[in-house]
Amino acid sequence: MDFVFIKMENLDIAKFGGTSVGNFDAMTSSYKVVVGNKNSRIVVISACSGVTNLLVELASGKCSDSKINEIIEKLRDIHEQIIIHLENQNQLRIKEQTLLANKGTNDQLTDSIVSHGELMSSYLFVALFKHYGTDAQWFDVRSVMRTDSKFSCAKPICEEIKVLAHDKLLPLINDKTIIITQGFIGSNTLGETTTLGRGGSDYTAALLGEALGVATISIWTDVAGVFTTD
Numbered sequence: 001m002d003f004v005f006i007k008m009e010n011l012d013i014a015k016f017g018g019t020s021v022g023n024f025d026a027m028t029s030s031y032k033v034v035v036g037n038k039n040s041r042i043v044v045i046s047a048c049s050g051v052t053n054l055l056v057e058l059a060s061g062k063c064s065d066s067k068i069n070e071i072i073e074k075l076r077d078i079h080e081q082i083i084i085h086l087e088n089q090n091q092l093r094i095k096e097q098t099l100l101a102n103k104g105t106n107d108q109l110t111d112s113i114v115s116h117g118e119l120m121s122s123y124l125f126v127a128l129f130k131h132y133g134t135d136a137q138w139f140d141v142r143s144v145m146r147t148d149s150k151f152s153c154a155k156p157i158c159e160e161i162k163v164l165a166h167d168k169l170l171p172l173i174n175d176k177t178i179i180i181t182q183g184f185i186g187s188n189t190l191g192e193t194t195t196l197g198r199g200g201s202d203y204t205a206a207l208l209g210e211a212l213g214v215a216t217i218s219i220w221t222d223v224a225g226v227f228t229t230d
Contacts, residue, residue, distance in 0.1 A: 011173065011214040012039040015183060015205035019222050021121050022049030022078075024085045027128050033220060034178060035134055040218070041173050042208065044141075044183045045125055046201040047117025048078050052184075055117050059110040079120055086127045107151035111185075111195045115142075118182035118201075126180045135177040144169050144211075145186035145204065147194045154186055154194035156207055165211040181208075 014037070016030045034040045047055075057063065058071045083092050122138060129136035144164040147154035172179055183201025186194045196203050202219055209217040 010039055011041055011212065012037055012216045012218055013042045013044060013205050013209050013212075013214055014040045014218045014220060015044040015201060016046065016220050017201065017222070018046040018049040018051070020220055021045050021125060024082045024128075027082065027125060028132075030125075030220065031128055031132060031134070037218075038175075039215070040178065041175075042169075042179045042181065042214075043125070044181055044201060044205040044208065045118070045121055046183050048082070048121045048124075051075060051078060051117040051121070052114060052198075055114045056110070059113040079124065082124050082128075086124070086131050088127065092123065092127060108192060111151045111154075112193045114195055115182075115185040115193045118185050122180050122182050129178065129180070136180050137172060137177050139169065139172065139179045139181040141181040141183075141204065141208075142185055142187040142191075142193060145207065147186040147188055147196070149188045149190075149192070149194065151194055153197040154188070156186065156196065156203075158207065158210070161207055162211040165208060169208070170212065 014034055016033075019026060020030045021027050030045075034043055046052075054071050054075055058068060058075075063071065083089050086092065126136045126138045144161060146157045146160040146164060148157065169179070183204035184195055185200075185204075186196060188194055205217050205219065208214075
């Protein structure tokens with residue numbers, strides 16, 4: 001049976017970079033942008049500013065025990081400065097501690113560790129939406145962002161992404177909730193976490209937009225000026 005693809009021509013995917021979700025005030029500004037556009041139903045976000053660099057260093061295998069502890073404290077502090085403003089703080093801290101529990105030295109484990117930046121920021125962004133009384137749903141982009149197994153710079157498999165996005169993501173889209181998901185990360189056919197390479201969050205938004213046939217993809221950044229493209 002042929003697969004029928006549906007175009008979401010009134011849908012906007014909004015993508016926010018690390019500085020746009022780097023702290024509570026930045027997240028609040030990004031939240032206002034999203035709720036100000038009734039067509040924004042999917043939001044793709046990066047890790048909080050500075051987090052990916054810290055996670056890459058943590059996963060390098062070159063850190064002493066004291067350096068590892070220092071990095072973990074920095075990571076906790078970045079996210080704690082957001083958590084303290086939100087409800088269900090203890091639950092959010094449990095998620096954070098679980099995500100920071102591993103370390104490794106090869107590309108596969110590095111991708112797994114580095115992915116925690118986007119996972120943590122997206123959990124917090126969902127919590128912030130609910131803090132302001134707006135329904136939001138966390139979505140693990142790895143369930144649709146299918147890639148090969150070239151860890152640290154994985155190549156997306158576009159046809160599989162399109163099928164998976166229509167199967168798993170499309171049914172969740174409605175006017176009552178906003179879907180918050182991660183840029184940069186994906187998974188191979190074995191379910192192992194991969195990453196698209198640095199700057200991969202913009203790529204994620206484009207891949208999802210193409211897969212769903214959306215009307216627009218809005219890339220929000222702190223770069224001065226206005227950029228448009230067809």
